[in-house]
Amino acid sequence: MSVDVDKAIAELKLKVEGMPGAENKLTMIVMSGDLDKHLAAMIIATGAAAMGMKVVMFFTYWGTPALRAPQKKVGGKNFMGKMFAMMLPKGRNKLKLSQMHMAGMGTAMMKGLMKKKNVAGLDEMYDVAAQLAVKIYACQMSMDLMGFKKEELIDYPGLEVCGVATMLAHAKESAIQFFI
Amino acid sequence: MADYAVVKTLDYKGLACPMPVVKISQQIGTVAIGEVIEVYTTDPGSLSDFPAWAKTMGHAIVETKQEPGLIKIYVKRQK
Numbered sequence: 318m319s320v321d322v323d324k325a326i327a328e329l330k331l332k333v334e335g336m337p338g339a340e341n342k343l344t345m346i347v348m349s350g351d352l353d354k355h356l357a358a359m360i361i362a363t364g365a366a367a368m369g370m371k372v373v374m375f376f377t378y379w380g381t382p383a384l385r386a387p388q389k390k391v392g393g394k395n396f397m398g399k400m401f402a403m404m405l406p407k408g409r410n411k412l413k414l415s416q417m418h419m420a421g422m423g424t425a426m427m428k429g430l431m432k433k434k435n436v437a438g439l440d441e442m443y444d445v446a447a448q449l450a451v452k453i454y455a456c457q458m459s460m461d462l463m464g465f466k467k468e469e470l471i472d473y474p475g476l477e478v479c480g481v482a483t484m485l486a487h488a489k490e491s492a493i494q495f496f497i
Numbered sequence: 498m499a500d501y502a503v504v505k506t507l508d509y510k511g512l513a514c515p516m517p518v519v520k521i522s523q524q525i526g527t528v529a530i531g532e533v534i535e536v537y538t539t540d541p542g543s544l545s546d547f548p549a550w551a552k553t554m555g556h557a558i559v560e561t562k563q564e565p566g567l568i569k570i571y572v573k574r575q576k
Binding site: 363366367368369435436448449 | 511516554
């Protein structure tokens with residue numbers, strides 16, 4: 318029996334390209350609204366982009382408030398929406414440490430320490446992420462639940478709102494998936 | 498080990514993880530293939546991070562020098 322090598326190679330190629338995790342891509346779900354975990358997420362994202370990986374971040378649940386723009390105001394919220402808007406951090410610079418927050422003292426101290434040790438803060442990390450074309454999606458369902466609107470999110474290049482299927486499609490193609 | 502010429506020196510002193518690696522990834526394209534960039538860093542993590550980055554990206558670390566309070570890393574663009 319003779320084997321058609323070219324045909325076999327073409328079939329294999331098609332198979333390999335369609336395999337899960339074949340792309341040099343990192344998919345990350347950011348569920349936490351803690352400052353420390355958020356910093357870790359941004360360090361991993363920018364580091365991966367620097368290593369030549371495509372990076373896609375999905376902000377869901379307590380992660381979504383980090384994408385709120387502090388200066389933007391939107392009207393037309395119901396009572397629950399207003400409550401969530403008031404009680405959740407308005408933007409990345411209002412996030413708290415998961416430990417040793419100590420009514421704000423611990424978080425302030427950590428931010429001071431980061432400055433002193435020249436560790437990049439979240440503002441700089443977002444700038445770098447944008448330069449490296451890190452893609453950010455916000456979870457539509459979380460936003461609906463908490464009453465957030467796209468108009469009150471930060472001006473980040475290519476920021477989009479999506480659902481679970483978009484995340485899963487990216488995750489399936491990615492060589493690495495993280496949940497933070 | 499000195500059979501290379503440095504075409505550019507980048508000062509990353511004082512920068513912490515992940516900035517040295519992020520910045521070299523943005524700068525490597527500014528020199529031609531085969532050319533070497535000299536990087537100054539004070540971040541000890543760079544000693545393992547630069548080789549890991551170079552391996553992944555297909556570049557080479559041709560030399561590393563450690564002086565008191567200063568690390569010099571020589572990165573060769575290979576593609």
